[in-house]
Amino acid sequence: MNRETAETVALRALGWLAGNDELLPVFLGSTGVSEAEVRARAADPEFLASVLDFLTMDDAWVTGFCDAAGLDYTQPMRARMALPGGDLPNWT
Template sequence: MQIEAAETIAARALGWIAGQEGLLEIFHGATGAGLDDIKAQATSPEFLAAVLDFLLMDDAWVTGFCEAASLPYETLLRARAALPGGDLPHWT
């Protein structure tokens, strides 16, 4: 997946988080990002990676977002891998 597509998916995920009752507050608590931080960093690839990291913490959030966005469930992992810090080490 190209980084631009991953950023678009993450931005859509941020919008979905904001639209879910109480989830934005959980995001604030988990990340420490307030509304001003979100506004200032919403286009930063590193911040968008953190959005996907947050969403990937809960299967219900993954399925909820992917179903709302009509995306296959594995799309979030593919998008996360394309953003900074998403490459997994190979131990072999």
């Protein structure tokens, strides 16, 4: 997956989070960003990576997003690997 496609997937995930009244406060609380910061940083690849980091913490979130977006369940992780920090080795 190229970086542009990865950013598009992450932006779609961000939009899905923003529309989820239960999950958005969890995202804001865990990242420490405000809604204004979310809007301001929506084009920042590192911020988009953090969106995918958050989303991929829970399989139910991944399936909910992918079902809503019509994406394969592997897309969020593939997108994450194409964004900054996604190439870090997994030591587990």
